[in-house]
Structure formats: C-alpha cells, structure tokens
Amino acid sequence: MPCDGSPPLLLLLLFLSVFGASHACLQDPASAYRFTGAVCRLTYPAAVVLNEKTTKVIEAAFQHARYPDVRGEKSLLFIGKVIYGLENLEIHNLSIGRSEFELRPGEGIGMKISNVSAVFRGTIQYGYGGWLVNVTHSIDFEIESQIDLGINPKLYCGGGKVAADTSDCYLNFHKLHLQLQGDKEPNWLKKLVTNFITFTVRVAIKGQICKEINKVANILADFIQDTAEHFLTDGNISVDIGVTASPAITANYIESYHKGLTKYNNTSAVISDSVFHPSQLTENRMLYFWLSDQVFNPMLAAAHQDGRFQLNISGAELTELFKTSLSTAMPEFIRKCLLESGSPELRVWSSSVPHLNTSTIGTTVWVMASGQLHCGSPDTPTLFFETDVAMEVTVSYADKKLFLHGNPTETIVVKAELPLQNQPLLDQTQVEFIREAVEKIGIPKVLSALEIEITRLLDKQGVNLFDIFNPVVLPRDGFVVIEMDFGFPHHLLVEFLRKTLQ
Ligand SMILES: *[C@@H]1O[C@H](CO)[C@@H](O)[C@H](O)[C@H]1NC(C)=O
Ligand SMILES: *[C@@H]1O[C@H](CO)[C@@H](O)[C@H](O)[C@H]1NC(C)=O
Ligand SMILES: *[C@@H]1O[C@H](CO)[C@@H](O)[C@H](O)[C@H]1NC(C)=O
Ligand SMILES: *[C@@H]1O[C@H](CO)[C@@H](O)[C@H](O)[C@H]1NC(C)=O
Ligand SMILES: *[C@@H]1O[C@H](CO)[C@@H](O)[C@H](O)[C@H]1NC(C)=O
Ligand SMILES: *[C@@H]1O[C@H](CO)[C@@H](O)[C@H](O)[C@H]1NC(C)=O
Ligand SMILES: *[C@@H]1O[C@H](CO)[C@@H](O)[C@H](O)[C@H]1NC(C)=O
Ligand SMILES: *[C@@H]1O[C@H](CO)[C@@H](O)[C@H](O)[C@H]1NC(C)=O
Numbered sequence: 001m002p003c004d005g006s007p008p009l010l011l012l013l014l015f016l017s018v019f020g021a022s023h024a025c026l027q028d029p030a031s032a033y034r035f036t037g038a039v040c041r042l043t044y045p046a047a048v049v050l051n052e053k054t055t056k057v058i059e060a061a062f063q064h065a066r067y068p069d070v071r072g073e074k075s076l077l078f079i080g081k082v083i084y085g086l087e088n089l090e091i092h093n094l095s096i097g098r099s100e101f102e103l104r105p106g107e108g109i110g111m112k113i114s115n116v117s118a119v120f121r122g123t124i125q126y127g128y129g130g131w132l133v134n135v136t137h138s139i140d141f142e143i144e145s146q147i148d149l150g151i152n153p154k155l156y157c158g159g160g161k162v163a164a165d166t167s168d169c170y171l172n173f174h175k176l177h178l179q180l181q182g183d184k185e186p187n188w189l190k191k192l193v194t195n196f197i198t199f200t201v202r203v204a205i206k207g208q209i210c211k212e213i214n215k216v217a218n219i220l221a222d223f224i225q226d227t228a229e230h231f232l233t234d235g236n237i238s239v240d241i242g243v244t245a246s247p248a249i250t251a252n253y254i255e256s257y258h259k260g261l262t263k264y265n266n267t268s269a270v271i272s273d274s275v276f277h278p279s280q281l282t283e284n285r286m287l288y289f290w291l292s293d294q295v296f297n298p299m300l301a302a303a304h305q306d307g308r309f310q311l312n313i314s315g316a317e318l319t320e321l322f323k324t325s326l327s328t329a330m331p332e333f334i335r336k337c338l339l340e341s342g343s344p345e346l347r348v349w350s351s352s353v354p355h356l357n358t359s360t361i362g363t364t365v366w367v368m369a370s371g372q373l374h375c376g377s378p379d380t381p382t383l384f385f386e387t388d389v390a391m392e393v394t395v396s397y398a399d400k401k402l403f404l405h406g407n408p409t410e411t412i413v414v415k416a417e418l419p420l421q422n423q424p425l426l427d428q429t430q431v432e433f434i435r436e437a438v439e440k441i442g443i444p445k446v447l448s449a450l451e452i453e454i455t456r457l458l459d460k461q462g463v464n465l466f467d468i469f470n471p472v473v474l475p476r477d478g479f480v481v482i483e484m485d486f487g488f489p490h491h492l493l494v495e496f497l498r499k500t501l502q
Contacts, residue, residue, distance in 0.1 A: 029245050029248070029257075032244040032245030032257055033244075033245075033257070033274060033276045033277065034271075034272060034273055034274050034276075035244045035259060035271055035272060035274065036244045036245070036257045036258065036259070036260070036271070036274050036276045036292075037258065037259055037260025037261065037271045037274060037291070037292045037294055037295040038241060038258040038259070038260035038289065038290065038291050038292070038295055039255060039256070039257055039258065039276060039281070039288075039289070039290035040255065040256050040258070040287070040288070040289055040290075041253050041254070041255045041281050041283075041287070041288040041290070042253060042254050042255075042286070042287055042288075043252055043253040043283050043284075043285065043286055043287070043288075044103060044251075044252050044253065045286050045485075046286035046287050046485075046486070047101065047103065047254070049286065049486070049487060049488055050488055051099060051100075051101050051111075052488075053488055053490070053493050055096040055098075055099055055113070056490075056493055056494060057493070058096055058099070058113055058116070058149065058213070059094055059096060061209060061212040061213045062091055062094050062116070062118060062209060062212070063091060063094060064212060065091070065208040065209055065211070065212040066208070067089035067090075067120075067122075067204060067205065067208050068204065068208070069085055069086060069087045069089075070085060070086040070200055070201070070204050071083070071084070071085040071086075072084055072085070072200060074192065076128075076188060076192070080128060081128065082126060082127070082128040082189075082192065083126065083127045083128070084124060084125065084126040084127075084192070084193065085124070085125045085126070086122055086123075086124055086200075086201065086204075087122060087123045087124075087125060088121075088122045088123050089120055089121070089122040089204075090120065090121050090122065091118050091119070091120055091121075092118070092119040092120075092121055093117070093118065093119040094116070094117070094118045095116070095117050095118075096113060096115070096116050097113075097114050097115025097116065097117075098113075098114055098115065099111065099112065099113040099114070100112050100114070103249055103250065103251055103252065103253070103254065104249065105249060105250050105251050106249060106250075107249065108152055108153055108249065109152070109153050109249070109254075110150075110152050111150065111151045111152070111153070112148065112149070112150050113148070113149040113150070113151075114148045114149075115146060115148065115174075116146070116147045116148070116149055117144075117145065117146045117147075118145055118147070119142055119143065119144055119145070120142070120143040120145065120201075120205070121140070121141070121142050121143075122140070122141060123138055123139070123140050123141070124138065124139050124140075124141055124180075124193055125137070125138045126138075126189065126193075139180050139181055140180075140181040141178060141179060141180050141181065141193070142178075142179045142181070143176060143177065143178050143179075143201065144175065144176075144177040144179070145173060145175055145176050145177070145205075146173070146174040146175040147171050147172065147173055147174065147205075148171070148172040148174065149169075149170070149171055149172075149209070150169070150170045150171075150172075151166055151168065151169045151213065152168040152169075153166045153168070166213065166214055169210035169213065169214075170206070170210075171202070171205065171206040171209060171210070173202055176201070176202070178193065178194050180193070232461075234457060234460075235306065236264060236265065236306060237262065237263070237264050237299070237302045237303065237306060238262075238263045238264075239260060239261065239262050239263065239295070239299070240259050240260075240261040240262075240263055240268065241258040241259060241260060242258065242259050243256060243257055243258055243259075244257045244258065244259055245257045248278070252283050253283055255278065255281075257276075259271065260291070260292065260294070260295035261295075261298070262295070262298035262299045262301075262302050264298075264301075264302035264305065264306065265302075265305065269294070269295075269298035271292065271294045271295070274292055274294060275292070275477070275478050275479065276290060276292070276479070280476065280479070280481065281481060282483075285483040285484060285485055286484065286485040286486055287483070287484050287485070287486060288481060288482065288483050289481070289482040289483075290479060290480075290481055291479060291480050291481075291482065292478065292479045293356060293357060293358050293363075293478050293479060294478075296356055297355060297356060300353070300354040300355070300356065301353045301354070304350050304352075304353050304354055305353075307349075309349060309350035309354070309367075310347070310348070310349040310350075311347075311348050311349070311445070311446060311449050312345060312346070312347050312348075313345070313346045313348075313445070314343065314344060314345035314346070315343065315344070315345075318338065318344050318345065318346055319338050319339070319344070321441050321445060322334070322338055322437075322441065324440060324441050326433065326436045326437060326440060326441075327436065328429060328432045328433040328436050329429065329433070330433060331429070331430045331433055333375075333382065333383070333418070334373070334383070334433070336375075337373060337375035337382055337383075341375035341376040342376060343374075343376055344373065344374065344375050344376075345373075345374040345378075346371060346372070346373050346374075347371065347372045347374070347381075348369060348370065348371040348372075348442065348446065349369070349370055349371075350367050350368070350369060350370075351368045351369065351370040351386060352367060352368035353367075354366065354367035355367070356393075357478075358475045358476065358477070358478060358479060358480055359475065359476075359477055359478075360475060360476060360477060361392065361475065362392040362393060362394045362407075362475050363392065363393050363394070363395075363475055363480070364390060364391070364392050364393075364409065365390070365391055365392075365393055366388075366389070366390045367389055368386060368387070368388055368389070368414070369386075369387050369389050369438070369442070369446075370384070370385065370386045370387075371383075371384070371385050371387075371438075371442070372384050377420070380419055380420055381419055381420075382418065382419075382420050383416070383417070383418060383419075383434075384415070384416070384417045384418075384419055385413060385415060385416040385417070385434050385438075386413075386414045386415040386416075387411060387412060387413050387414060387434075387435070387438050388410065388411075388412040388414055389408065389410065389411050389412075389438065389443065390408070390409045390410035390411075391406045391407060391408045391409055391410075391443060392406070392407045392409055393405065393406050393407075393447075394473070394475065395473040395480075396471075396472075396473060397468070397471045397473070398471075400455075400459075400463075400464045400468075401451070401455050402451055402454045402455045402458065403451060404447045404448075404450055404451050404454075405447075406443055406444070406447045408439045408443050411435050411438050411439040411443075412435070413431050413434050413435050413438075416430070416431055416434055465489060466486055466487075466488070466489065467486055467487035467488075467489060468484050468485075468486050469484065469485040469486060469487070470484065470485060471483070471484035472484070
C-alpha cells in the first residue's frame with residue numbers, strides 16, 4: 001500500500017493491505033460493504049506482535065537521519081559578536097526503552113516510544129571578536145540525551161488506498177547533557193553553547209527525526225505497495241484490491257475493505273451485492289481475511305480461460321495410479337493400454353467454467369472435466385470422455401502447505417467414446433469404470449496437483465516466510481473466513497532495513 005505512514009503502522013498495514021490499487025472510497029460503510037469482496041481484520045494482539053518490531057524501525061530512523069549544520073550568533077558584553085555553528089552531528093550508542101500503542105476508536109493509532117537514549121557527537125565552530133579581531137575555534141562535543149517519542153498516525157482512505165497521516169509527531173527531552181572535549185574553553189562559551197543547544201538542538205533533532213521516520217515510512221510504503229501489487233498477480237491474472245471504504249478502527253481491531261475484482265484479458269469482475277457485515281468476524285484471533293465467493297468465481301473462470309486447469313499424467317505414474325482398487329473391473333482396452341502400449345498418457349482438463357458455492361458445510365465446486373487416454377498414438381486418443389463433477393471441498397493450511405479435502409457428491413459420465421475404433425459408446429460396465437475412476441482416482445489426483453500448485457503460488461508471494469499459527473478456513477454462506485495467529489519473523493524486517501537503507 002502506498003501509505004504515508006509511520007513504520008510500525010506500516011507493518012500493521014502490511015497485513016491490512018497485502019492489497020493495493022485504485023479508485024475512490026465510499027463514505028457510507030453500509031453501501032461500501034456491498035462492493036467489498038475481501039476484508040482484512042487485524043486485532044489488537046496482532047498489533048502487539050507488530051509493535052515489537054517498532055524499535056528496529058525507530059532505530060533505523062535515528063541512525064539514518066542526517067542532521068543539518070546549525071548556526072547562530074550572539075552579542076556578548078566585553079567579547080562582542082560571537083558566531084557559532086554545530087557541524088557533523090552524528091548519533092551513537094542508541095538504545096530504545098520500550099514502545100507502546102493504543103487503538104483509538106474512530107480516530108487513529110497512538111504510539112509512544114519511551115526512553116530512547118542516544119549520544120550525539122559533533123563539532124562546534126565558533127568565532128568571536130570585535131570589528132578587527134576575528135578568532136575562529138572548533139571543539140568536539142558530545143550530548144547525552146534521553147528522549148520520548150510520540151506519533152499519532154491517522155488512517156484514512158486516500159486515492160483508493162489506506163493512507164496514514166503522521167504529521168502529529170513529537171519529541172520530549174528528559175535529559176540533554178552537553179560535554180565539551182577538553183576543559184580549555186572559556187566559561188562564557190560553555191554557558192553560551194549550553195543555552196544554544198538547549199534551545200536549538202532540540203528543534204533540529206526533532207525536525208530531522210520526525211522527517212526521517214516519515215522517510216523510512218515511505219520506503220516501507222513503496223516496498224509494501226510493490227509487494228501488494230504483485231501479491232495477487234500471476235501471469236495475466238490479477239486482482240484489484242483497491243479499498244472501498246476508509247479503514248475502521250475500534251478499540252480492538254483495525255479493519256480494511258477491498259474490492260477483490262479479478263482482472264483478466266481486459267475484463268474486470270464486478271461485485272455490487274456482497275453479503276459482508278462486520279458481525280461475520282470475531283475478535284479473538286490475530287488476523288482475519290473475509291473472502292466472498294464473488295472473488296473466487298471470477299478467479300476460477302480466469303484460471304480456466306487461461307488454460308490453468310490441465311493435467312497430463314503418463315508412463316509409470318499413470319500405471320501406478322490405476323493400481324487403486326475399484327469395485328468395477330477394468331475394461332480390457334485400458335488394461336492393455338497401461339501395460340502394453342509402453343507410453344500411455346492421460347490428459348485431463350476443465351471443459352466448462354468451474355463454479356463454486358460456499359455454505360457452512362463447505363465449498364461445493366461444479367465443473368465439467370474432459371479426458372483423453374492416449375496409448376501410443378499422440379494424435380488420436382484411444383478413449384475420450386466428458387464428465388460432470390460436483391464435490392465439496394474444504395481447505396486447510398499446515399506446515400507451510402495448503403491441503404484440499406474433496407468429497408465428490410456427483411460424478412456423471414456425459415460422454416465416452418473410443419475414437420480409434422470408431423466406437424461411439426462404451427457398454428454400461430465400462431462407463432461405470434470411468435465414473436468410478438474419475439471419482440476415486442481422478443479427483444484426488446487433481447486435488448493433489450492443485451494443492452502443490454496453490455502452495456507454490458503462496459510461496460512465490462512469500463507467505464511461507466511468515467510464522468503462521470493454527471490457521472483455519474471457515475466456510476460460511478457465500479463466503480469463507482480465514483483466521484490465524486502469526487509471528488512476525490524478526491529477520492524479515494532486519495533484512496529489509498539493511499537492504500533499503502544502505
Ligand atoms: C558509547 O558506547 C561505547 C562502546 O560501547 C562506550 O565506550 C562509551 O562509553 C559509550 N558512551 C556513552 C556516552 O555512553
Ligand atoms: C531508561 O533507560 C535507562 C538506561 O537505558 C534506564 O536506566 C532507565 O531506568 C530507563 N527509564 C525508564 C523510565 O524506563
Ligand atoms: C572571520 O573570518 C572568516 C574567514 O577567515 C570569515 O568567513 C568570517 O566572516 C569572519 N567573521 C567576522 C565576524 O568578521
Ligand atoms: C499474457 O497474455 C498475452 C496476450 O494475450 C500473451 O502473449 C502472454 O504470453 C501472456 N502471458 C502469460 C504469462 O501468460
Ligand atoms: C480475450 O478476449 C477476447 C475478446 O475480448 C476474446 O476474443 C479472446 O478469446 C479472449 N482470450 C482469452 C484467452 O480468453
Ligand atoms: C487490452 O486492451 C488494450 C486497449 O484497450 C489493447 O491494447 C490490448 O492489446 C488488450 N489486451 C488483450 C490481452 O486483449
Ligand atoms: C498436455 O499435453 C498436450 C499434448 O502434448 C499439450 O498440448 C499440453 O500443453 C499439455 N498440458 C500440460 C499441462 O502439460
Ligand atoms: C449456494 O448455496 C446457497 C445455500 O447455501 C443457495 O441458497 C444458493 O442458491 C446457492 N447458489 C448457487 C449459485 O448454487
């Protein structure tokens with residue numbers, strides 16, 4: 001998401017907005033819900049996990065801030081005009097005490113980073129003298145400081161994206177202790193620079209650090225935006241996940257609303273009667289995704305049109321599959337094909353647009369599947385068949401793998417032909433064998449191929465880099481809810497900051 005947010009907030013938004021895009025937001029939530037295909041709810045416990053990473057980002061902001069040279073002048077009795085400047089300000093020995101945050105319902109996020117202690121080092125240049133005297137000196141100094149930092153980002157919906165305003169940023173200095181290197185400097189100078197630092201350095205440091213936090217935030221934002229744009233894109237299929245309404249903030253969660261429109265071959269899906277309502281999600285897990293059937297159906301259609309639902313199985317793998325015991329006897333021509341042809345090949349593909357419908361029992365998928373069995377002749381199949389298949393599918397994710405559990409509810413052989421023998425129809429037992437083979441061999445094989453493919457897609461998007469705990473996919477009427485807890489891998493953030501801030 002292109003968010004102008006504070007870094008920890010952006011970490012929150014990374015989850016809210018594994019999503020990016022365009023278009024305007026609706027002010028009235030109830031009407032926005034109707035156009036919402038995907039929802040992301042991140043609860044307080046998740047924000048706690050992400051906030052633990054805040055200190056890393058704040059450290060980076062302090063360490064990469066470039067402090068400008070500061071100049072001043074003052075007239076002193078007996079000495080005349082003194083010109084002084086602070087140069088080469090650097091930060092050392094940074095340590096961060098703790099960071100806290102709260103969700104402020106309807107408003108934003110309050111963040112407080114307390115007890116940042118740091119040593120600033122630099123050089124003071126000064127010159128003084130009357131009309132004719134002009135002496136210039138330079139001394140090194142060190143400032144020990146203890147600072148509290150507060151940021152109150154406001155979330156809003158800007159340019160169709162979740163955006164954040166971090167202009168409310170403040171620093172409180174608890175301690176600002178100046179040490180000059182060496183004691184040979186005149187007392188009046190010590191007093192002067194101490195005052196100078198007290199009044200000026202605070203302003204300079206505050207300005208630069210708040211600016212740097214904004215900069216780091218923008219780098220993170222760009223990164224998240226890129227990630228988001230690629231997350232649901234594969235080949236020519238993409239999903240528009242622009243927001244439909246401003247994110248909602250309650251005391252216990254942040255929720256964002258997205259379109260979820262599949263785009264393929266210059267056409268975009270349309271969602272205008274979504275059944276989303278916030279009461280469909282609970283608040284006890286860290287992260288929730290709400291996904292409508294209206295998101296999945298256009299995705300399935302695009303994948304079908306893109307020729308994604310095709311599977312070829314040949315040789316020993318095919319022979320092995322047919323060792324599954326079935327109650328119907330294997331027709332002689334299939335037995336011969338598998339054992340004697342040397343290079344048997346089965347090609348199966350979706351021959352109609354797949355369609356799904358989710359209810360509390362599970363997701364039912366309907367599709368027409370066709371197949372060809374080749375027994376040595378690559379051009380003309382020995383067997384051609386077409387089946388109508390319906391099955392209930394439930395989904396789970398464990399050990400960084402996706403699992404599909406399918407329960408066929410209907411398998412009808414619509415057509416079965418032997419093109420080589422010019423024989424249009426098989427006898428009843430042969431048709432029953434095909435039906436049983438599709439149900440007990442074909443469907444499990446296709447689901448296992450899909451499991452591998454979807455896991456590969458998720459891994460490609462980096463899902464496997466996160467520590468996901470006990471994810472559950474709950475089928476509901478017309479939508480699914482995916483809920484999970486997670487740990488944010490420390491190395492991911494460190495790696496990101498190291499790469500981008502070098
Ligand atoms: C900063 O850290 C260095 C090394 O850890 C230490 O020698 C030095 O005393 C520290 N300076 C201050 C002002 O704490
Ligand atoms: C702040 O940090 C210093 C050392 O880093 C520690 O001695 C002090 O107790 C801390 N104060 C608070 C209020 O946490
Ligand atoms: C002192 O001399 C330096 C150069 O030597 C000059 O830049 C500066 O303006 C002078 N300051 C005064 C107060 O004349
Ligand atoms: C995307 O579509 C274009 C034109 O239809 C085609 O040339 C290209 O190969 C497709 N790319 C992928 C990755 O499928
Ligand atoms: C893309 O759409 C055009 C018409 O808009 C159609 O002719 C073509 O077959 C479609 N291509 C695919 C791969 O669906
Ligand atoms: C999509 O439409 C644009 C212009 O409307 C055209 O240039 C482009 O070739 C089309 N792409 C496909 C894949 O049909
Ligand atoms: C299956 O085999 C046919 C014929 O060789 C080929 O056109 C098709 O691309 C193959 N499909 C896959 C998914 O490998
Ligand atoms: C989907 O299932 C619901 C019941 O859960 C039913 O009311 C609805 O008509 C079904 N829709 C389709 C398109 O089959």
